[in-house]
Amino acid sequence: MTDIILQSHSLRKEFGALVAVDDVDMSIRQNTLHSIIGPNGAGKTTFFNLLSGKYKPTGGRVMFKGQDITDMPFHRRAHMGIGRSFQITNIFPNLTILENVRLAAQAVSPQAFNFWGTVVHHKDLIDRAMHVLDIVGLAGDSLRLASVLPHGDKRKLELAILLAPDPDVLLLDEPTAGMASEQVPEIIGTIDNISKAHDKTVVMVEHNMSVVMGISDVITVMDQGRLLAEGTPSEIANNKTVQDVYLGRLYGDADELIGKDA
């Protein structure tokens, strides 16, 4: 349980004079749900993009299962077992829901560059896709076009796309962004289920505080590109610095966050 799967060593990213991520050391343990929170401009999305490989860091290293992946191209990381989502909904709109997920399963299969067989003959990939759609609760709609789904279901479809190649780590960038508040518990429940019942490590950047407190194993608070604090939800809620710098600005009482009054 305590094996470290993803790690950053003094990871740094500068945009001109702005230091977005300032020498961050972070360790993410296997099979945990690890949330990264922080106020706007804290550098959490930049840090996330460094982990996922979208940005090249200015300095420092990213290690995955003890292997240096800092310079590994974007598409190779998916083969290593890292799946990432995007802050804006990012699916294949004019393909069916099944095809969206099947493509993700195919990407890591030996069939990926097969240009002579026929898709429908590779039933294992279709089965895998249906299994994953079942987990997120979209199996019934599998033959509809992805573009017709309501926003909340599109985010679930994204989760299914991430799960299809059976990755070890899921990187989620604000999975509740743009969602109606009544849909949030549902998607959070799905994420919780994925991390606990299906043994996945989930790294989640989130804005929505109450979401993070309920399901995280570990929370890291970032501010101005640096790590401010790290710990369990209750530790973070009771952390004086965090309360002053971040939580205090948004919420008067830290107890509210861990739901003592609910």
Add this chain to the structure above:
Amino acid sequence: MDNVQDVFQETPQDVFRPPPMWRVFLREHWLHLLIVAVLIVLPHAIGWITGDSPFGRVRGSRVIMAGESTYWQAIFIEMFSLAVLVMSYNLMFGFTGVISFGHALFFGIGGYAVGIVVQYWDVDPNLAFIAGVLLVIFITSILGLLIGLLSLRLRGIYFAIFTLAIAEMAWLYAGSWRLTRGEDGLTINRLPEWIDPERSRLMVYYIGLALFVTAFLVIRRLVRSPAGAVFQAIRENEDRAKAIGYNTLRYKLLSIVVASVLAGLAGILMGILNKSARPELLGVTYTVDALLITIIGGVGTLAGPVVGTAGLHLLELWVRDSSIILSLNLGLFEFTLNFSQDWILIIGVVFVVVVLVFPYGLVGTWYRLRARVGDWWERRRATT
């Protein structure tokens, strides 16, 4: 019943027998087979109806290509060539989402390369012709690969403009180079007899038909394969395709190279039919035709380019041949529309109307309509 064999024979898998292969094949392909059968007998059927031999007319000691059958053969050879060009363009543009404004480059290379080899290489015409075809395949695949590699750096409209520039450059060179006989174009009169449209047009017709069918099957096979599924993913959302682990460049290259080679082969057929290679083959007109016909027929559908090419080509033929003259006299203005003279205006109007009425192209809109009706039927059945 203690025999294991007997127990297994009771399982439902054995009770359910799939229909025989040939029946599945027929159900899926009856329309394809019908079209190919019609195209095979067409020259003979026209010959039989009009009384003109599909092999041409005998004039003294020579056979000349005259009569209805050979006339229609030429029209269909041109359609085969255009259809292959449009299908190849659709593979790239419609299925993979790579927009090129210079696809005629490969079309022109097809005509010119074969022409240059048979005209200048002083060997047996059969050998020269085959060498020319191989050379076209070689050049178009290498060039397609090189241009495709640039799609890594240039995306969308920038890639399109770059390909346009390359094709226009080739067009200018072909029009001024001595080897290509400049503006006059290169006359191709040293073709082997079996593929000379002035001597054995029926053979050229069947070769064209074979090329057309082969191109269709290759593209069909390709887009239904696992790799072809990735083409469509790239068209939909290239960043997403990368994020789920595809090296998208590899797939784009495959698509571009196959499209380039097919366009080159289509160009060979056009060069043979015209018995010349002229700079127009490299011109932007052919690219625009391919683009527009793809849109008219249905972007990203297999049948779209074929339906579009046939429809537009036959319509153009009819409009240019027709003797319809519409006059509108408004006292001050007199407006006359002569179909055969103003054919390009008529085609333009048809274009606009088709795009408005069929926003996804003829075939694409039909598919969507069919899917929607099917959906509605399913829902109705589910509720009642």
